[in-house]
Each structure stands twice: as C-alpha cells, then as structure tokens.
Amino acid sequence: MFTRRTLIRSAGATALGAIGAIGAPAILRAQSWFRDTPFSLGVASGDPAPDGFVIWTKLAPEPYEQHGGMPMSTLPVAWEVSSDDRFATIVARGEALARPELGHSIHVDVSGLEPDRPYWYRFQIGSERSLYGRARTLLRPGTAASSLKFGVCGCQNFESGYYTAYRHLAREDLAFVFHYGDFMYEYSPNYLFEQNLPVTKPREHRLREVFSLDDYRAHYAQHLLDLDLQAARSRHAFLSTFDDHEIENNWVQDISQRRDVPAEVFALRRQAAMQAWYEHMPVRAAMFPRNGLIAVNRRLTYGNLMAMNLLDTRSFRSDQPCDDGFKPFCPGVADPKAAVLGQAQEAWLDASLGRKDATWTCLAQQIMMMPLDRRTRDDQPEKILNIDSWASYDAPRTRLMSRLGKIDNVVALTGDEHQNFAGLLYDKDKPVAAEFVSTSISSGGDGQDVRAGSDKILANNAQLKFVNDQRGYTVCEVTPEAWKTHFMVMDKVSVPGGAISRRATATVPRGQASLTIA
Numbered sequence: 001m002f003t004r005r006t007l008i009r010s011a012g013a014t015a016l017g018a019i020g021a022i023g024a025p026a027i028l029r030a031q032s033w034f035r036d037t038p039f040s041l042g043v044a045s046g047d048p049a050p051d052g053f054v055i056w057t058k059l060a061p062e063p064y065e066q067h068g069g070m071p072m073s074t075l076p077v078a079w080e081v082s083s084d085d086r087f088a089t090i091v092a093r094g095e096a097l098a099r100p101e102l103g104h105s106i107h108v109d110v111s112g113l114e115p116d117r118p119y120w121y122r123f124q125i126g127s128e129r130s131l132y133g134r135a136r137t138l139l140r141p142g143t144a145a146s147s148l149k150f151g152v153c154g155c156q157n158f159e160s161g162y163y164t165a166y167r168h169l170a171r172e173d174l175a176f177v178f179h180y181g182d183f184m185y186e187y188s189p190n191y192l193f194e195q196n197l198p199v200t201k202p203r204e205h206r207l208r209e210v211f212s213l214d215d216y217r218a219h220y221a222q223h224l225l226d227l228d229l230q231a232a233r234s235r236h237a238f239l240s241t242f243d244d245h246e247i248e249n250n251w252v253q254d255i256s257q258r259r260d261v262p263a264e265v266f267a268l269r270r271q272a273a274m275q276a277w278y279e280h281m282p283v284r285a286a287m288f289p290r291n292g293l294i295a296v297n298r299r300l301t302y303g304n305l306m307a308m309n310l311l312d313t314r315s316f317r318s319d320q321p322c323d324d325g326f327k328p329f330c331p332g333v334a335d336p337k338a339a340v341l342g343q344a345q346e347a348w349l350d351a352s353l354g355r356k357d358a359t360w361t362c363l364a365q366q367i368m369m370m371p372l373d374r375r376t377r378d379d380q381p382e383k384i385l386n387i388d389s390w391a392s393y394d395a396p397r398t399r400l401m402s403r404l405g406k407i408d409n410v411v412a413l414t415g416d417e418h419q420n421f422a423g424l425l426y427d428k429d430k431p432v433a434a435e436f437v438s439t440s441i442s443s444g445g446d447g448q449d450v451r452a453g454s455d456k457i458l459a460n461n462a463q464l465k466f467v468n469d470q471r472g473y474t475v476c477e478v479t480p481e482a483w484k485t486h487f488m489v490m491d492k493v494s495v496p497g498g499a500i501s502r503r504a505t506a507t508v509p510r511g512q513a514s515l516t517i518a
Ligand SMILES: [Fe+2]
Pocket: 155, 156, 182, 245, 416, 417, 418, 440, 443
C-alpha cells in the first residue's frame, strides 16, 4: 500500500490523468494510492434541476490530519453518472480537479440529463472508488405535476445526540431535501442540561470551538464521518442553506454576538467558515464564497406545482434589537430601517413572487416568521419575543406579509427553533400563509411531546395550531389540491438506533390560508 508520502513523491512523476481515470488499466486499479479510503467523508448531491444536479465529494484519506492526509497538489478525480444503480449505462462522465486550496473538495455541475428521474453517481481516484450516491432530477417548469414529496431538516448538534433521524430520512422516497442550516455548531459546552440539571453528552466534539479554516474543516470532517448523515446525503439531493452556527451563534452581517469582537476581525472568521461551508456542501459554482459572502438565495421550481424561494436571513440582516435573546418589545423592534433580507434580496424575492408559474409558493428559510408571544409562565407581565427571529423586525415582516397577501397558496418552511410548530401568518387580520417550523435532527436532545410552558404559548397565540418538542424532520407532500406537512419524530437521539414515527400531519387546502392538524 502506498502511504501519503509515497504519493507525494510519485505524484509529480506520474501521468496524473491516469490516476483519476475510471477506466484505468487493471495494474493501476490494483494499487491503492492512499493509506485509507480517500472517500471517508462520503458523497453527496445537491441543487437538483430538470437536467442535472451537483455531485460532491472531498478527498480525505486521513480526515483529522493536515489537508485530510492529501498531498499539496491538484489531482484529477474521475466521476460518472449512470441511469441505473449497477452502472451499466453511463450517461455522463468526466474528470474534476481536486485542489488543495479548496481542501480537495469536488463540485461537479452535471447537466444534459432527463427530467424527473433518479440517477446514480460515483467517483474514482487511482484504484479507490467511492460508494455510489443517488439523486433525482426535477420536473421541467410548466409541466403538469400531480404530486411532490420532499424532506426538510437541519439543526444537527453532534454533541446533543445521534443522527439516526438521518438514517430514517435516507429511507424516505423524496425528490430532494431542504436543509435549513445549523449543519454543525461551532462551540462546545461542558455539559448539556435536562430539566435544568447537568447531564453527560452522548458524544463530543474533538474541538472546543472553531475559528480558523483548518478548525472548521476538521469539525466538518467529524460530522461527515457519521454514516447516518452520509446515508442521507448519498440518497437524496440536498438544497443547502446556512443559519448561524455554521459561523457563530446568532451572527448577522459582519456583527459577532461577542460584542468585543471588531467587525473586521469577525469578518475573517466568517470568511473561513464560509469557505469551509462551500467545501463541504453539494452546491453550485454560483455559491462560491466571495469576500466571505455566499449568494445562497435561489429559486427552484417543480413542474407547475411548486416554486421554492431559498432565503438567506443572516448575511444582510440588521443587528438584533434589544441586545438579542427572548425579551419584551423594545423600540428597536419597530425600527423602520431594520432589515432581514436586505434590499437586493428583498427585490429578488419580490420579482420571484410575481412570476405566478406554480400553484404553490414556498419560502424556505431559517428563522420563525410568526411573531409569537413566548411567555411560558404566569409571572411574566409583558409579551416576550424571540428577538433573533422575524418577530423582532416589524418593518420587513409587515412588508413581506403584505406581499404574501397578494398571492395564493403560500407556505413558509423554517428551522432554528429545535421544536416543531405549525401555524398561520397574517397580514393585519387576514391569514396569508401557513408556516411549518421543522424540529432538529439532534439539537436539544431527546425532548418530549410538549415542552414545559408550551401549553401557555399555544393558549396565548391563536395563530399557532401545533407544537411538539421531539427530534426528527418533516416531509412535505404537495399536490394541486393540498399541501401536507408530516411531522416525523424520534423516540430518542441520546442513544443510537432510535425509532421514527409520524407525530402529526398538517394540511393546507388549496386556495385558503388555513390549517388542520391530524
Ligand atoms: Fe440550531
């Protein structure tokens, strides 16, 4: 077996084209160039379109070593896409360069495929071949569609529990998965709490907190070595966005939540984090980070059935008013200049909402839109807001609700809360959309059906129809007649092998912003 050093010595003297070729001669394929599989972090696909998707991998034979155990040289990696899972009919193949500058990650934009069907893909370097992944193409815009099923997930604190929900998600029959962010958490507390008492973490980060590009890379590696996560990423195309913890808790724009960190210093951390995010996500070249920013807002259509708008609620947002937290109203909440999406993204969304090319319009984003009263006890005299949500940004929220009031059949999909919520969004007194907040894969630990105090939140907020505090994901089942969101919950995440079950289904009928829960 060749070690990394052997590879470094030999790479310069070898015909590099031959290293990556999937049809390489038998003698080459009999050798391994690496100490261990370079595909340790798995494979993934993302950003599906009617004619293709992105396929991803990242070479890391020794994931916790410098550069993942890769030599500091650019290496070609062969890839191929097949119309069957035995790779009997190859419909696309090529070679991509794995560059040390990008941590030897590979993003291939595959096109020229047929719409609305599954494909299989894999990678090879030297004699090492990856496991295969699967991805579906989308229905062409305008095509009549009778149904669409997709998954929604996010908030996967590695230390809070196992990723068994991902294994269950991998087994679902889905067109794609929307990931609302918190793919990782950048810090590590000493212990977790259950019912206000400290408990041992089910598993631990290797790093206490991540700051540099190398830190973030090692942190992603630890997460991606989890085979439940790899299973889901290899089975479904992901629509990836980020929330706060891919960078730092509750950051917005160039503002750290740690008030002593100057903007220019925080910008360096954000730049490292954004590069690491790009390197590990199956996203298109359009999302290449530039000056620490990623243009993550984009639009996806599925036939004439759904148009999904993926939003970025962090990068262009004005600072949280009231110094953040769960707090009563402060004057900053009503600041007419406050922003959540920022001007350019708001104009882009406005144009997208005006296109009227699908029955259902979806906003796929991070932070809760319902301005809920969060009081959980009787001794709280004033309404409490989640300041790090749309609730504390009156002006942009009012503008958006008024805009949504002009179109029919709108559904907002949200993450961040680590609980399931279903409710209605209002423009003044008129319901204009349904909002489904998906729980977390693991963040928050096992949980319970209803968190202490949530009965009070339900009682105080007529727009809210359903609350649940277990881990899991949601599955959206969309037809021309109705939008159904299934809340899939885990019995336990503190131990491996937990079971999943459907806790509830929320239904929105076409033509009416209303909700029934069953
Ligand atoms: Fe989270």
